[in-house]
C-alpha cells in the first residue's frame with residue numbers, strides 16, 4: 001500500500017481553502033490521505049447587515065467545520081482578525097508549531113499576487129513558516145523540525161499572473177465539492193461576488209482544457225520554475 005500523506009490547505013479566510021482546492025482535497029481524502037484546512041482568520045468582515053462581526057465569525061467557523069466534514073477533512077480556524085493579517089514572528093511561530101505537531105507533507109495556499117492583502121500575505125507567511133518549522137535551529141516547545149512543500153491554488157481574487165501548472169481531474173469529486181461550498185452563507189448569498197456560479201464555471205472551464213469533465217488547478221511557487229527540467233524535452237544528449 002502506498003504511503004499515506006498529509007495535505008494541508010492554508011487560506012486567509014474560512015471558505016478560501018475550500019473554494020480553491022476543495023475538490024482536490026476530497027480526492028486525496030477519499031484515497032486515504034489526511035487533509036487539514038487551516039484558516040488564518042474567519043473572514044468575519046464580510047458579515048451580512050443583520051449579523052454582528054463576532055456572531056458571523058462564529059457562524060463561519062461552524063460553516064468551515066461542516067464543509068470540512070463533507071470533504072473528509074479537519075478544520076482549524078485561528079483567531080487573527082480579517083483584513084488585518086500581519087507577517088509577525090508570533091503568527092509564524094504559531095503556524096510553525098501547528099506544522100511541527102501535524103506534519104503535513106504539502107501545503108496548498110494562495111497565489112503570490114492578489115487584490116486582497118490577506119491573500120497575498122499567505123504565501124509569504126508560509127515561506128517563513130517553512131523555514132521556522134523546518135530548521136532545527138528554531139526551538140518550538142521541544143517539537144522536532146518538519147519540512148513541507150508549497151503549491152498555490154486558484155482564487156478569483158488572486159488571478160494576476162496565475163497560469164496553472166497542474167490540472168487535477170476532479171470529475172468524480174465535483175458534486176461533493178459543490179455540496180461543501182453550499183455550507184457557506186457567503187458562497188451562496190454574497191451580493192458582492194457570485195462565488196458559487198464562478199467556481200462551478202471555473203471547474204468546468206479548467207476541465208474543458210484538460211479534457212476532463214471538471215478540474216481544479218495548482219501552480220508552483222515562482223522560484224520553483226528554475227528546477228523544472230534538466231535537458232531540452234525530446235532532445236536526448
Ligand SMILES: [Zn+2]
Nearest residue numbers: 012013016119
Ligand atoms: Zn479570502
